[in-house]
Amino acid sequence: MQNRIQTYSEFWPYYLKEHSSALCRRLHFLGTTLALIGFAIFLITFNPILLLACAVGGYGPAWIAHFFVEKNRPATFTYPIWSLYSDFRMFFLWLSGRLPDELKKAGVP
Structure with a gap:
């Protein structure tokens, strides 16, 4: 049985390793972008289906x-x-251009 991660500082490198493929990260960025756009529209319309x-x-x-x-x-x-x-952290690190450094620190090629 795998041991559960106890702290976020342990989780973050694990999370990045689980997203080692650039295509995987791109699909995450797409999903996060869609979610943020949908939430912004929800804030304007208050249409609960948007959630x-x-x-x-x-x-x-x-x-x-x-x-x-x-x-x-x-x-x-x-x-x-x-x-x-971490989805949002990865998204905003990508937007700021700092994601490659985080990937490198986590040992993701």
Whole structure:
């Protein structure tokens, strides 16, 4: 049985290693972008169906990436809060151009 990760500082490198494929990360970026756009529209319209669309738009591409590209189990299933936070952390590190340094520190080629 695999030991559960106890701290976020241990989780972050694990999370990055689970996203070692550039295609996987691109699909995550797509999903996060769709979720953020959907949430922004929700804030304007208050249409609750958009919250469902955010979840589907956000998790759909990410889970496709894990099951068909990385061929691993999404961290969301075991570490939902840390995983959600890390999705946004990875997204904003990518936007700022700092993701390659984080990948390198985590040992991701």
